[in-house]
Amino acid sequence: MSKPLLNESRVWRGHWWPPGEQDVAMPGTLTYRPDKGLTLELIGGWDTKVWEEVRPGVFETSDSEDSRRWPVLHGLAENREITLLDCLPTHTASRNFGPPDEQTIHVLTVLSGIHVDTADQALFTECHVAVEDLTMWSQSSVISGSLRTKEGRRNGTGYIVTEPVEDPSTIVNGVVTSLVHEHTLPHVENTRGGSVGRMRETRFVRFQPSEPWSLQIAQEHAKMVQDLLSLALNRPCGLLWTRLRMPPEERDYPEGYPIRDREIDLYAQQIVPAEPSAKAVRNRHALFTCEHLPFEEVWPRWCEVREQCLRAADMILGLRYAPARFIEGRLLTATGAAEVLHRALGKVSPPIPADEFSAMRRTLLEHTPDKYRTWVRQKLRNEVTLKDRLRDLAKLPDSEAMGHLVPDVECWATVTTQARNDLTHEGHTRRQSIDEVIVAVKVTSAVVVMNLLEALGVPSERQREIIRDHPELCHTAQQAHDYLASKPSPREPV
Template sequence: MANDPLNLDEPDEWAGLWWLPNEPDYQVPGVLRYVPKDGLVLSLIGTFEDRIMTTHAPGVVSIHEGLQTWDVIHGAAEQREITLLGCVPSASTRTYGARVKTPDKQTVLATMAIIGAHVDSEDKAAFSAVEVSVEDLGNWAASSVFEGFLNAPDGILDGSATISVKPLETQSVEVDGTEFRLAHRHTLPFFDQRRGGTVGRMRDTAFARIAPPDAFSLSDAMGSASLVQDLIALATHRAAGVIWLRLELVQEGSASSADRPAPRRNADVLYSPSAVGKHDAKAADHHRVFFTCASLPFEEVIPRWFEAYGRLQSAMNMILGLRYAPARYVESNLLTAVGAAEVLHRGLGIDEPPIPADEFKPMREAMLAHVPEEHRERLKGALRNDPTLRDRLYALAARPDQEAISMLMPDVDRWARRTTLARNDLAHEGETPKHSIEELIAVVDVTTAVVILNLLHELGVPAERQREIIREHPQLRSTARSAREWLVAR
């Protein structure tokens, strides 16, 4: 459909005129092409001045090394306004002195495109809402506008059936003045006549809509999209690519009447997210999904996620990084998983000093009194009243449902000790000679699972569901087997 959002996994192009915002009268024809694996490329017939020059006097100009870049380029193509952001010239061809005069050419790479609006920068508050579709969002939503019926009079299928569409009520919740909606968009029936038969099609797309109380910028919109993307990645335990991202522009002026509101103006965003969603790829198997809106309702999970996302984002980024871009070497994954556990422990606010502060301070002063003056400052920095890594691991293992933890690993003490030893050996000596590769893999997987169980616990995933995840999720079930083999005292 003409008004459908632009999918990030589909190529497209726009032929039109392009100009720099500070020189709107100098317009250059060209074609903008978007290819998912290559990004955005603007091919101009003509050039913007990309040389860095200094004018010393009339007719006296110095040309310096390097090229200019442009924060913004505006365009008008295919009856749409277009904004290109983060623009860098990659090639320019000029024909000075050529025997046959032909137009100059220039190729410009852009980081991001807004198809449908002109904005001055990523930070301009020009939008009122953002809509985003992410892989497996419909699976996580646990709802669909479609219903199917097979006719079976007298209990015998007669070959007739129907598929019906029943629009769903949009789920919504408000958090700190920002409205979050879980909505569906569906197409009308379409019959595709093929030589070998006819295919009937309809499509139901689940998407999230975020509308803050005030106008917000593209940067803010990208942050909101990441919030949804990371929630689905956590819930499905795999990378969740962005399928499309659409912005609603702030309505300026008053072009509406009381009985006819002004139509919404939308703009599509093309960019390279951490993962590009494949809109026709098969959805995640339900056994691999940690929780859905059926087990943790939308209006409950969004406020909890909104609060936890800011507080625990560093730990979540690290643990989700193992899903988006796992390292090839187990040592790198070890540092990431254990680092996520440490950061999570700090973010949870349970970072209690092992020795009461009123006792530790005089103890430290008494010890420093026996240290020569020239070494005192160095030793003072080393005497810290912080929990050890082992303390942090014990504390994290104590937070989720304890039956789920015991199903994951029967020997918490062994896991905490072997994880601490592996991290310390790697960080201080550059190798882990006391661990086999199999044991290191078990350490990484169990530590990752402990972090995930803590995040699910923070979101309010019930204890019984935590146990089901360990029993039923293929990857965590395998992790539990590895823990019983490699992380049990013998």
């Protein structure tokens, strides 16, 4: 069965109704557009107002926003059950105070192939997720080919073959997670204009939990795959498709009838548009692949790192998924990610030992006038400064790699801290040029990424290769030398 590519628009024409109210089903069209999400356009519609009896025999409508949405709607289109989740009417038209003539409803999520009554039902026994460049990142393929030569020159012959490869698998928290491949058999298509030979391979991650999942858990794991690829390839990677599975319907089947699990396709608006037909990322543009960290090793580590550093990872990857339009926003996000990551890693003790700080705080408060005591109590904090956190983050990954990326740690930490503080307190970076701020943001983001790679266990040799050979990080390191390194003072003339 073909996969529901999320970069392609879809249209379902059918009938739609609230759960348990099929007698009020309305004809309409459900449309999915990758850039706009899901919209249901009904011929007719349902009253969005809630009537309340304010006194005996007298009713008034409520303007509560909660009355203008449906958590779940059901539909039947193309002889397939469809569930619509988080439905909000955006347009309702009627004449002469009668029932709606037409209605437009914005839908957040669609499950094609099932009717569910609530979004939190634990139904799904498998979840399959495909993300851009997953095949390249896996560094393994069933397809191989070669051109033959004779006396050092191509002789017009060659071959393409398929050879089975083992799908790596690992178990994390009772969930069997596998990097699965699918491929078509060799096929020759003869046309009036000639012949074309075709083979296609794709990779996806398959989750097989020990207990059925809800939709939310499945979506969280799909996001984990997307985030891992976006970090590893240093670019936003879009979801290609997500497919869920559940046991077959409980009904009588004819003897010998092939019984298969039910397949449910998941549709939702994507922040990152997928381009499955675009050329794959080149190896040198990837920070790491399964060649550097095998899938069965990197996935358990990613689960641990993401749980420990979720907020920092979300913030730094957010700069790729939905980059801020202004450098000020990028500065606050990058420094915020660095601070949150350092706090999550827990690598530094407070500046003053806790017992000494408590004694000092108590003594200061005893000698503080009553009217200032609250202010002093709020200001006394035994916290590591942003500057200290940046210094420390620069020490954690491979020292040689970080020496190239941040040649002058003190200068970078000072410029970045001053820029963040000035922006926060005064609304502009008065002590740094725009070029210095841009480079500070790029270097800080790179330092956060390198610390995530270190936490994942990316080898030191690979970290050095990244800073030396990766086009973007190599350029960032060069800019750090130009803008964030102390210049020697010119000599006084003799």
